[in-house]
Amino acid sequence: MSTPADFRVTQYNVPGAAKDPETAAHLFRPLTVRDTTFANRIFVSPMCQYSAQDGFATDYHLVHLGQFALRGVGLAMVEATAITPEGRISPQCLGLWKDEQIAPLKRIVDFYHANHGKIGIQLGHAGRKASTYPLFEKDGRSLVPESEGGWGENVVGPSAVAWSDYMATPKELTVEQIKDLVAAFVAAVQRAEEAGFDVVEIHGAHGYLIHEFLSPVSNQRTDDYGGSLENRARFLVELVEGARSVWPASKPLFLRLSCTDWVEDSTWDIDEVIEVVKRVAPLGVDVVDCSTGGNARHQKIAYGPLYQVPFAEQIKQAVPEVRTIAVGGITEATDAEAIIANGRADAVMLAREFLRDSWVARSAKALGTKIGFTNQYMYGAH
Numbered sequence: 041m042s043t044p045a046d047f048r049v050t051q052y053n054v055p056g057a058a059k060d061p062e063t064a065a066h067l068f069r070p071l072t073v074r075d076t077t078f079a080n081r082i083f084v085s086p087m088c089q090y091s092a093q094d095g096f097a098t099d100y101h102l103v104h105l106g107q108f109a110l111r112g113v114g115l116a117m118v119e120a121t122a123i124t125p126e127g128r129i130s131p132q133c134l135g136l137w138k139d140e141q142i143a144p145l146k147r148i149v150d151f152y153h154a155n156h157g158k159i160g161i162q163l164g165h166a167g168r169k170a171s172t173y174p175l176f177e178k179d180g181r182s183l184v185p186e187s188e189g190g191w192g193e194n195v196v197g198p199s200a201v202a203w204s205d206y207m208a209t210p211k212e213l214t215v216e217q218i219k220d221l222v223a224a225f226v227a228a229v230q231r232a233e234e235a236g237f238d239v240v241e242i243h244g245a246h247g248y249l250i251h252e253f254l255s256p257v258s259n260q261r262t263d264d265y266g267g268s269l270e271n272r273a274r275f276l277v278e279l280v281e282g283a284r285s286v287w288p289a290s291k292p293l294f295l296r297l298s299c300t301d302w303v304e305d306s307t308w309d310i311d312e313v314i315e316v317v318k319r320v321a322p323l324g325v326d327v328v329d330c331s332t333g334g335n336a337r338h339q340k341i342a343y344g345p346l347y348q349v350p351f352a353e354q355i356k357q358a359v360p361e362v363r364t365i366a367v368g369g370i371t372e373a374t375d376a377e378a379i380i381a382n383g384r385a386d387a388v389m390l391a392r393e394f395l396r397d398s399w400v401a402r403s404a405k406a407l408g409t410k411i412g413f414t415n416q417y418m419y420g421a422h
Contacts, residue, residue, distance in 0.1 A: 053412030054156040056080050056112020056400050065407035066380040067373070071114065071387060073326050073363060075290040076238055078114035078158055078387070080411075081380050082400055085367060085391035086117040086162040086241070086296075088129060090174035095122065095135025097144040105148050109157035110414050112400045114387065116152070117294075118145070118161040120243055123228040124221070126196065127165035127249070130174050131189035136163065136228045142235045149236040155414060160239025160294065163228050165221065167249030168197035168210040168258065182206055198253045198275075199260040204337050218265060218275060221249075226282040233287060240287055241294035242279060242325075246334030250276050251298050254316065255308040257336045269307075273316045277323065284324035294365075295320065296329035299351035302339040310351055314358045321362050328355055329365045329389065345369045352385040365389050373403035 057079035058064030071078045091100040101118075108116040122128040122135045135141055145161070152159040171190040173182050183206065184190030196217070197210030213221070225242075232240050244250035252258040253275040259266050265274050280295070287293055297316070300309045317328055330352040333339050341347075348368035356364040366385035370376055376388045393399045401420060404411045413421050 051155050051414055053414065053418070054079050054112075055110060055412055055414050055417075056082070056114060057156075057412045059410040059412065064409045065377050065404075067377045067388070067407060068404060068409045068411060069380075071363075073292040076158065076292055079112070079156070080114040080400070081387040082114050082376070082403065083365060083387050083389045084108050084113050084116040084394050085389040086119045086243075087391050087395075088119045088133060088175070090130055090132040090176070092132055092134045095125065095128065095133070095137065096141055097134060097148065101134070101144070102148050102151065105159070106151050108394065109152045109155045109159070110417060111398045112411060112413070113157070113394075115158045115160055115239060117239070117241060117389075118148070118159065118237075120162050120164045120166075120248070121228070123163055123165055123224045126170060126191050126194045127167075127224075128170060129166040129248075130172055131184060132174055136161070136231050137224065139231065142231050145237075146235040153236065158238045160241055161232050161235075161237045162241040162243050162296065163225060163232065164243030165225075165249040167247075167252045168195060168201070168203050169207060169247055170195050171208060183208055197249065198258060198265065201258055201260060203247065203258075203335075212261070215263065215265070222275070222278045222282050225279050226286055229283045230286045239292050239294055240283065241296055241329060242276075242283060243296050244276055245296045245298040245329075245331045247298070247336070248334075250279070251335050254312075255301055255306055255335050257301055257303060257306045257308070269312055269315060273319060276316065277319060280320045280323045280325055287324075292326040293324050294327040294329055295325045296331060298332050298334055299330050299348070299355070300332050301335050302333045302341045303336045306336070308335075310354055313351070314355060317355055317359045317362060321359055325362060327363045327365060327386070328352075328359075329367065330355060330385075331367050343369070345371070346375060346379070349379055349384055356383070356385060363387070373406040376403065377407055
């Protein structure tokens with residue numbers, strides 16, 4: 041019986057790696073976390089693509105994510121991937137709630153590894169913001185009816201507080217259901233390991249379930265999961281403990297947090313965030329991916345270039361044992377270089393810029409750093 045053909049192509053260069061790390065721009069110096077070394081500090085943010093089928097990754101995901109491996113990013117993060125069917129943002133979002141969903145993701149991971157790339161997956165639950173349309177359909181501002189695959193009756197959250205009048209009013213989770221969700225997260229982490237991912241990121245930002253527990257805007261519970269910061273952070277702490285119990289000690293665990301609600305009457309701001317990071321760092325969180333907002337319609341975000349970088353810097357200074365990632369409003373190579381060179385963060389994450397062009401190669405050229413290209417793209421270096 042013949043064995044399946046291996047269509048992977050051997051690469052001799054590490055795409056995006058500096059030819060001379062000692063003299064390279066800071067942005068192109070390798071970063072090692074636990075036993076994983078990223079070729080540079082340029083990471084791709086998780087970007088929802090709304091192109092899955094019943095939670096399964098498709099050929100679209102292979103091509104969409106595969107391009108970043110060829111372009112030499114230090115790490116690409118797979119979009120928010122739900123740990124239960126009801127945890128999806130939309131019916132078209134990725135999932136990892138059953139073993140059958142491992143194989144198409146492993147195909148993408150294998151492609152990355154064949155090209156010397158590193159890839160992670162962001163695991164999460166949409167909470168009260170679930171069962172909505174993709175952003176390019178009705179601006180994502182409407183509840184998907186059951187006739188179109190929605191599950192409005194099964195949307196859950198820490199409290200029965202809706203994000204808006206056009207989304208579902210969530211059912212308040214019982215303590216037993218919270219424990220079940222912790223177990224579902226842990227099972228998804230185990231599947232991520234089976235798929236071969238280099239990084240798992242817990243999604244605790246942007247108004248989704250973990251953030252909903254952390255913020256008093258959405259958490260009005262009076263039991264052990266509400267009220268004090270210790271209680272509001274309990275769900276996250278249990279998730280981190282569970283994730284670390286099954287995720288290999290050799291691999292990094294990331295945590296994305298919204299570092300402020302941008303709401304005057306919310307205590308969820310950088311001070312509380314730092315306290316939570318101090319709590320989860322000893323439990324095994326290695327890297328904090330520092331975003332903001334998304335949990336309140338009345339948020340007032342101070343948008344602008346590099347507007348979220350100060351949050352990464354403050355966490356890095358307050359909790360030096362964790363690495364931080366700066367995101368948001370980063371478009372220029374010189375700005376990204378300054379963030380790393382000045383010690384404001386350990387890496388940068390970009391999204392929109394990668395939808396526009398090959399930002400890694402363009403930045404290397406701007407910063408006077410020679411990097412590796414894939415064999416097939418080597419003439420792009422000249």
